[in-house]
Amino acid sequence: MSTERRTKVLEVLKTAEVGASLLVKGWVRTKRQNKNVAFIALNDGSTINNLQLVADPNQIAEELLKLVTTGACIAAKGDIVASQGSGQSVEMHVKELEILGEADPEKYPLQPKKHSLEFLREIAYLRPRTNTFGAVYRIRHAMIFAVHKFFNDKEFLNIHTPIITASDAEGAGETFRVTSLDMDNLPKNEEGAIDYKQDFFDKETNLTVSGQLEGELAAMALGQIYTFGPTFRAENSNTTRHLAEFWMIEPEMAFFDADDNADLAEEMLQYLVQYALDNCQDDLKFLHDREVEENKNKKESERPELYLIDRLKFVVDNKFERVTYTDAIDILRNSKPNKKKKFKYLIDAWGADLQSEHERYLVEKHFKKPVILSDYPKDIKAFYMRQNDDGKTVAAMDILFPGIGEIIGGSQREERLDKLEQRMDEMGVPKEELWWYLDTRKFGSAPHSGYGLGFERMILFVTGMTNIRDVIPFPRTPGNAEF
RNA sequence: UCCUCUUUAGCUCAGCUGGUUAGAGCAUCUGACUGUUAAUCAGAGGGUCGUUGGUUCGAGUCCAACAAGAGGAGCCA
Numbered sequence: 001m002s003t004e005r006r007t008k009v010l011e012v013l014k015t016a017e018v019g020a021s022l023l024v025k026g027w028v029r030t031k032r033q034n035k036n037v038a039f040i041a042l043n044d045g046s047t048i049n050n051l052q053l054v055a056d057p058n059q060i061a062e063e064l065l066k067l068v069t070t071g072a073c074i075a076a077k078g079d080i081v082a083s084q085g086s087g088q089s090v091e092m093h094v095k096e097l098e099i100l101g102e103a104d105p106e107k108y109p110l111q112p113k114k115h116s117l118e119f120l121r122e123i124a125y126l127r128p129r130t131n132t133f134g135a136v137y138r139i140r141h142a143m144i145f146a147v148h149k150f151f152n153d154k155e156f157l158n159i160h161t162p163i164i165t166a167s168d169a170e171g172a173g174e175t176f177r178v179t180s181l182d183m184d185n186l187p188k189n190e191e192g193a194i195d196y197k198q199d200f201f202d203k204e205t206n207l208t209v210s211g212q213l214e215g216e217l218a219a220m221a222l223g224q225i226y227t228f229g230p231t232f233r234a235e236n237s238n239t240t241r242h243l244a245e246f247w248m249i250e251p252e253m254a255f256f257d258a259d260d261n262a263d264l265a266e267e268m269l270q271y272l273v274q275y276a277l278d279n280c281q282d283d284l285k286f287l288h289d290r291e292v293e294e295n296k297n298k299k300e301s302e303r304p305e306l307y308l309i310d311r312l313k314f315v316v317d318n319k320f321e322r323v324t325y326t327d328a329i330d331i332l333r334n335s336k337p338n339k340k341k342k343f344k345y346l347i348d349a350w351g352a353d354l355q356s357e358h359e360r361y362l363v364e365k366h367f368k369k370p371v372i373l374s375d376y377p378k379d380i381k382a383f384y385m386r387q388n389d390d391g392k393t394v395a396a397m398d399i400l401f402p403g404i405g406e407i408i409g410g411s412q413r414e415e416r417l418d419k420l421e422q423r424m425d426e427m428g429v430p431k432e433e434l435w436w437y438l439d440t441r442k443f444g445s446a447p448h449s450g451y452g453l454g455f456e457r458m459i460l461f462v463t464g465m466t467n468i469r470d471v472i473p474f475p476r477t478p479g480n481a482e483f
Numbered sequence: 484u485c486c487u488c489u490u491u492a493g494c495u496c497a498g499c500u501g502g503u504u505a506g507a508g509c510a511u512c513u514g515a516c517u518g519u520u521a522a523u524c525a526g527a528g529g530g531u532c533g534u535u536g537g538u539u540c541g542a543g544u545c546c547a548a549c550a551a552g553a554g555g556a557g558c559c560a
Contacts, residue, residue, distance in 0.1 A: 029521090030520085030521065030522095032518090032519045032520075032521095032522055033519090034515090034516055034517070034518085034519080034522095035515095035516075035517075036516090036517040036518080037517070037518055037519075038519090039518070039519050039520075039522090041520080041521095050520095052519090052520080054518075054519090070510095083518095084518060084519095085518060085519065085520065086520080087519085087520045088520085105510090105511060105512085106493085106511060106512080107493085108493095109493070109494085111493075111494065111509080111510045111511085111521095112509095112510075112521055113494070113495090113509055113510060113521060114494085114495080114509085114521080115494065115495085116494080116495070118552065118553070119494065119495090121552090122552090173558065173559065174558090210560090231560075233558085233559075233560085235557095235558055235559075236484055236558085237484095237557085237558060237559075238484085238553095239554090239555080239556085239557090239558090239559095240553095240554080240555095241559085241560080242558080242559070242560085243560090246560070247560095248560060249560095344556085355556085355557090356555095356556080356557090357556095405559095405560095406559070406560065407560070408560075409559075409560065452560060453560070454559085454560030455560085456560080457560060458560095467553095478484095479551095
């Protein structure tokens with residue numbers, strides 16, 4: 001039986017005709033049994049919905065049914081019939097049953113009951129078998145696909161930028177070292193320092209913290225490109241929105257100015273959310289209902305104003321608020337929490353970096369919608385951002401989402417060689433190491449822009465999950481690289 | 484890295500000001516039940532109270548260190 005063609009549960013529930021004889025395979029969620037009938041809820045990951053198998057204990061051997069326990073993998077052959085029960089429209093009357101993999105109910109960690117997300121994190125190798133994580137991973141896949149579709153439809157080229165890089169000058173945080181040297185017996189040079197000339201690449205290398213600089217090179221030839229790859233930051237960050245290994249989408253467009261850049265970013269975010277609404281209805285409904293349930297016992301003031309699906313609809317239906325850093329400072333300075341000294345960091349002067357409490361105020365209290373903040377002071381932003389004519393600000397852009405904070409960071413890039421070199425000197429960025437980057441400003445330089453979208457932060461928003469470790473299958477955080 | 488909180492059964496938790504046999508719900512197992520929906524009902528098993536050290540006649544309970552986890556901050560996507 002196990003070699004015959006199986007029908008996926010999704011297909012059975014969507015299209016199977018009553019009367020069809022089919023083979024299904026999957027994992028047992030629950031079994032309810034009495035003398036006359038056994039009900040098995042079967043899930044195979046193709047959908048969040050289970051197929052109900054109905055087995056007659058007089059027809060199926062008792063020792064077989066005994067092994068049908070939560071977590072076991074089984075194959076079942078039978079007829080599709082209209083269900084007598086009310087929880088489902090069709091079910092399968094089992095004629096043949098095969099146990100593919102047993103699961104000792106005394107030891108199997110996943111029980112047919114609610115588990116905390118913290119506990120499931122400890123058994124991340126089994127959590128895809130839960131409704132919540134199944135839904136999250138199916139949505140995650142849909143978003144990966146939608147990212148490629150969005151850019152492909154716009155004739156962007158996907159570029160694979162290197163994962164191992166030699167430049168440490170991107171200024172995007174601490175890096176993980178890549179080496180093939182024997183760590184217990186490091187070669188030394190005449191000065192007594194480690195001799196990287198003997199390392200695999202003849203120099204110090206590390207895992208990429210961003211594909212942007214290489215992406216710019218590609219955009220300076222191909223026009224419109226995007227990267228979608230893993231990114232590594234060795235920061236000791238312990239928060240609900242940081243990972244040491246995460247995925248980032250970085251489009252880079254020749255001839256785009258800062259406004260074009262913001263337009264594209266907004267269009268992309270709305271496209272992705274709309275794609276989820278159109279294609280992940282069952283999973284979103286489950287996560288939506290889960291959120292409603294979770295908030296049932298909370299005080300009204302602590303409940304979200306909108307639940308998941310309504311939040312998603314709100315984002316596609318409303319233009320993002322666009323505001324400059326300078327205007328944002330004015331809003332914050334005159335805000336209630338600032339006047340009443342409720343902010344931990346009070347806003348008094350132009351030039352201060354915005355803390356997350358300020359970003360949250362702007363997004364969640366003042367505008368109550370996604371906000372595109374632009375034109376930050378040059379001193380708090382990266383060297384490659386284009387200097388504005390005022391001499392104080394750069395054409396930077398951050399997109400802030402409710403509940404998440406910064407989801408996108410981007411800018412128009414400095415395409416003028418003299419201005420770029422001047423900023424590198426001022427900020428202590430080694431020009432020698434980035435000679436190739438500077439060369440693009442010598443040979444056919446062009447105005448261009450780009451941004452980076454933190455993929456997992458996007459998934460946080462689309463799924464309504466609140467901890468970034470729950471939207472990537474195997475999270476990498478300080479002190480944690482299990483599985 | 485800093486601040487706060489948490490750690491008691493497989494899971495989620497209760498255990499008041501230290502006092503002798505450590506509790507509940509769910510899960511598991513056994514039994515009952517002619518179609519269930521995280522089924523229901525009855526019963527049973529299950530714990531060196533995170534680790535180490537200290538205070539005390541006596542520590543799950545108080546103190547210290549360490550560890551793990553969570554939330555917030557910083558760094559950012």
